[in-house]
Amino acid sequence: MSRSFDRSTALQERLHEIVPGGAHTFAKASDQYPEGMAPVLVRGRGARVWDVDGNEYVEYGMGMRAITLGHCYEPVLDAVREALTVGQAFTRPTELELAAAEDFLSLVPGADMVKFCKNASDATSTAIRVARAATGRDLVAYCHDQPYFSSQDWFVGTLPINAGVPDAVRALVRPFAYNDAGSLQAVLEADDGRIACVIMEAATALAEPVEGYLQAVRELCDRHGVVLIFDETITGFRWSAGGAQAVYGVTPDLSTWGKAMGNGFPIAALAGKRELMELGGLRTDKPRVFLLSSTNGAETMSLAAFRAVVAAYRASDPIAVMERQGRRLAEGVNAVAAEAGVGEYLSVLGRPSCQVFRTADASGAPSQVMRTLFLQEILQRGVLGQSYVISAAHTDLDVEQTIDAARAAAEVYRRALEHGRPEDFLTGRPVAPAHRRLAEPRQLAAPSPIGRQEDLVHLP
Template identity: 40%
Template sequence: MDEQHPHGRTGATRLRHLVPTGAHAYSKAADQWPPTAPPLLTRGQGAFVWDADGHRYTDWFTGLTCCPLGHAHPAVTAAVTRALQHGTAFQLPTTMELEAAETFLGLVATGDDMVKFAKNGSDTVDGSLKLARYATGRTMIAKCTDHPFFSTGDWFIGTTAACGGTHPEPSARTLNFPYNDTAAVEHLFTTRGEDLAAIILEPVRFTPPDPAFFARLRQLCTQHGTVLIFDETVTGLKYHLGGARALTGVHPDLTCWGKGIGGGLPLSALTGRRDLMELGDHTRPIPGRPPLFLLSTTHGSDAAALAAMIALVNEIAATDALARAHTTGAELRHTVDAQLTEAGLAGHVRLTGYDCFLGIDTTGNAQVSGPQLKTLFLAETIRAGALVRGIFYPTAVHTDEHLALTAQAARHAADVCARALDGDPAAVCLPAATRRPL
């Protein structure tokens, strides 16, 4: 029995008997976390979460980044409560949908003309590719190989190690290119430009976007009539209110949004140019062509999620919450770097990326591999009360208290990692490196 999590471990075992992998997202499954992670959480408030055994953690990934204002934010909670009191599902469009569309296009997806709401990022990504194929009459898609996840669709999953059960045809029409590699995309268009319906990539992750790469990519897509799609499912509402696409210097034809835009409730969106988006209006088919059935989600118009988005976006805009999150991230980077340096670990564990979304890179030695070292660092950080999953996602609700608690956890983890690198097997039990299937 897990001595630290007896109730959580028992509950997680029961859950896995009822739910494949014991989780509804692959990134929440037990094999994606170090063994010290709490098996089940029970509640969250701000930047704290509690597990089934009553332990409190500083949460640095707030609902897989779905909560840009932390858990149970008062403005979001109040908006959802009001929506629930007026009903959430209707058989005709509602005024809430109008307000949501105007708010999202006015404050977030600025420069885009139309929006279609759905419930998860895979739906909007797959819809964007269907729209690109319809608009161009082509079938090939090119995705960035440096970005880890786009969709549960066969076109993407069929290209991964977890390809069981997928149809081979969609993945055979999926091409690859590396991020920021201008020569590679030029070669892609030289050899397959006339076949390419769409290029899809995240605008940024941890490596800054190269303006020259994005300028050339935009030029090539326009020249060849290829639809340029940015996947901001992860990056939206982190780098800027208007998304990370602002960092690239170019504007895509279509953008997919998800995770954080619902403030913790399920919501995604597809936005883009009017001439493309209107192709998805099946009530106005193009003469001589079958209509395009773009996206149809019974719950895409769910009033509670739309109300949460409206409240979230307005709160972020009114309080400059993203700027405060960046400031917190800079303080976190300084704090953790100091603990790593004092422990002699600066050359082995590093924080990368932007202050709003910090990755953790590791380099091992003869005693400990890089992946083992990363798993050990995360395991010990979690053991000491900071819930980290390879990424620090600072928000406006992380306070000096959270930073202080995390500094203590990082120092504990750094000391353990330093002993492991020095080859002290008696003091350190190395965990198996966390395996990611995608």
């Protein structure tokens, strides 16, 4: 049992020569995979992908959570093909823009208006600009337990990899803890009258709201005159078609969307209350907000893809399939880990539609070395994924192959723990946190605190 990655490795080296980091997204970089085992892909279908070396994999991660219906889902492709026959870019709005907006608002009843764009980073940053304009305040309260909100300066300044962000920008944010209403209250009271907005995910793969938490957040924002923003980039079309806000029954003032909206096609959105959204429109007597103006914000291919995704969610129940298959996968992998005697070190965690695996060393501490070993062993057995983010296209056969791969990997995991030097079982250096400050040197066994989700979940 040994797969060749020779061609992938050669192409990856060439990528490093002409693309900074060797990939266009941090999470896709070769340092996120075992050394010499970073596949360069050529095609996908359903829940499977193939690389340049001819290797076939059951894939998890699904385009960094952007795919819920499977690769090359035909109804989406058909809609895109039809859009291409009538034109992709125009100098005026199209009828398709109106239909797509109506589709979106039918799924998110708490929103009055929506504007489309190409990536959720732009949507979240625009939401903050709108909140600042509406309140006349500058400060942003963000949930520090949640790993990623935007590629723009206001958030990048909070990351270890923050070179190039001015100190003045970094001084405008205030962190608070998830599932701790007191933490947010303290922030709002310490800077009362200066906080423009609270931005957070209503839930994540690893943490869902405790009883009454989101309601308390909503009440605190109302009391302090603060705009509440929910980042639905991941939860939208995974928790429900209406996002986490529909699941938990708390309506934000603004919400931001992306990823699964287009099943892989580039589309994102900012949605919210009319009085806020109209600040960027033509029906306001207040100073106008620059609100998502771009050449390709409403190109027809992605809007057509979005409408086809909405149709699929109306005609069937992809979320129920993801929840069911995700539970089967977690139960199976956790069972084989327990059988191998490593259940307390290796486990699958999280919401069934958006799971991760936890990899601990002999002391019980999360370990990049053990994570790398597990990735290495499942890759050799035809499973590709930095987590277990599933899609509605994952079949029973796909899940069984994944459990079988985990069974074999768990045995190697056990031997590595017993050996005492698990790094001896690696083919090369361990994977590293995506948003670390320095590219080198990589520490052989850099610990990753369980509380930081970025150490368990791959990031943009």
